[in-house]
């Protein structure tokens with residue numbers, strides 16, 4: 108007889124349809140003192156009515172609350188190694204070409220003209236977050252893959268690779284599922300699956316203790332030259 112259960116409601120799971128549940132679980136597992144800094148605070152929806160305490164430091168390029176300080180995330184007005192934790196929820200789409208955000212999505216998520224620009228900015232932010240976090244500090248990075256010019260850009264993969272380069276260890280990953288999404292007018296000519304999920308990466312500023320060197324593990328070898336018969 109087994110004592111194991113197929114499901115256990117008290118267990119912390121990787122997948123949820125509720126972002127507040129994910130954030131609470133990340134805090135429970137990795138940041139017991141709560142989130143200290145949010146450089147993309149916006150209106151602070153993450154912390155509203157969800158039993159999640161407000162961060163001490165709130166920044167945004169377009170501050171929307173009286174206590175949010177204007178700053179760009181890749182150049183924070185904070186000392187080296189001064190933070191224990193940081194929550195980052197940057198724009199995930201490219202294609203906005205105006206210098207200032209326009210429209211509903213633009214106002215809320217202000218973006219970059221090309222995905223390559225967006226990713227380059229993510230890279231700069233990762234380096235900056237590594238600078239301001241203490242050793243052992245935790246970075247939560249919310250991200251979503253995106254489609255540009257009909258191509259899938261798997262941002263969560265790029266972010267993990269760059270986080271490794273910046274000196275972080277990928278500690279955990281949560282997937283937020285959506286019940287509904289806006290669907291474009293030409294969806295009848297669908298070329299790829301509409302994304303109904305986003306991610307919360309949890310990175311720790313510490314030596315990476317998983318060997319992600321793919322070449323070292325791969326079974327694929329260069330084919331041996333065939334012997335002539």
Ligand SMILES: C[S@@+](CC[C@H](N)C(=O)[O-])C[C@H]1O[C@@H](n2cnc3c(N)ncnc32)[C@H](O)[C@@H]1O
Pocket residue numbers: 146147148149150151152153154166167168169178179180181196197198215216217
């Ligand atoms: C998805 S929203 C964040 C929503 C937020 N997590 C909340 O709970 O309300 C992204 C935010 O990033 C901000 N942003 C865009 N570019 C930025 C930059 N370079 N530096 C700092 N914030 C930036 C936008 O102004 C926007 O408020």
